[in-house]
Amino acid sequence: MRALREYTINACCGKCIAASAGQRITVVDIEGGQVVDFFAESAKNPDELLSTGVTIDCNESLRLKVGDFIYSNLYRPMFQVLYDEVGEHDLLHPCCRPEMYDFFYHNGEGHPNCLENINRSLGEARPIIHPVNLFMYSKISEDGSLSVERPLSKAGSKIVLRAEMDVRLGIAACSVSESNCNSGRCTPVKVIVED
Numbered sequence: 001m002r003a004l005r006e007y008t009i010n011a012c013c014g015k016c017i018a019a020s021a022g023q024r025i026t027v028v029d030i031e032g033g034q035v036v037d038f039f040a041e042s043a044k045n046p047d048e049l050l051s052t053g054v055t056i057d058c059n060e061s062l063r064l065k066v067g068d069f070i071y072s073n074l075y076r077p078m079f080q081v082l083y084d085e086v087g088e089h090d091l092l093h094p095c096c097r098p099e100m101y102d103f104f105y106h107n108g109e110g111h112p113n114c115l116e117n118i119n120r121s122l123g124e125a126r127p128i129i130h131p132v133n134l135f136m137y138s139k140i141s142e143d144g145s146l147s148v149e150r151p152l153s154k155a156g157s158k159i160v161l162r163a164e165m166d167v168r169l170g171i172a173a174c175s176v177s178e179s180n181c182n183s184g185r186c187t188p189v190k191v192i193v194e195d
Helices: 052-059 097-105 112-124
Strands: 006-011 014-020 025-029 036-042 069-071 077-084 133-134 136-138 146-149 156-163 165-171 189-194
Touching: 006 165, 014 112, 014 189, 025 036, 036 112, 052 069, 052 156, 069 165, 112 165, 165 189
Parallel strands: none
Antiparallel strands: 006 189, 014 165, 025 156, 025 189, 036 133, 036 165, 069 077, 077 156, 136 146
């Protein structure tokens, strides 16, 4: 019988979830249009962590597609993309944080944010985190300008990853309601871990 664990991450919240090498991790956008900050560290060495920069380098692409790996800062595969219903995920933006809210919206004090939610869930204090922003639609123009558009994910849209090593996931339902990032409102997401 296949072992299955299911987690709901409420809007503007984060959660630590353990996953073992070979397990499948399904991330579901429950209501649609919600970004998920997906971060991880090695269960054996918290200094080995998910790196979007290394992932871009190794895949030679700013986009993830089925079959691609997500790499650690030590250039080792952490996850492989097995299935994807959306096809647009951001590898460029760091976690939202109080300073970001101050810069763009002048409301950083006390604002829920993914940096604190992921750090709190993992028991860490990293000054900046570069997650894979699942379902986030960052549009890159020919002149290099960047705009964040409404996610293309619909209610129930999902992506499935396979863990390539034992990991501790730090996952947050993004807290930005002030822009198109989460379609103007923040909603919960679901994570399923199965053998």
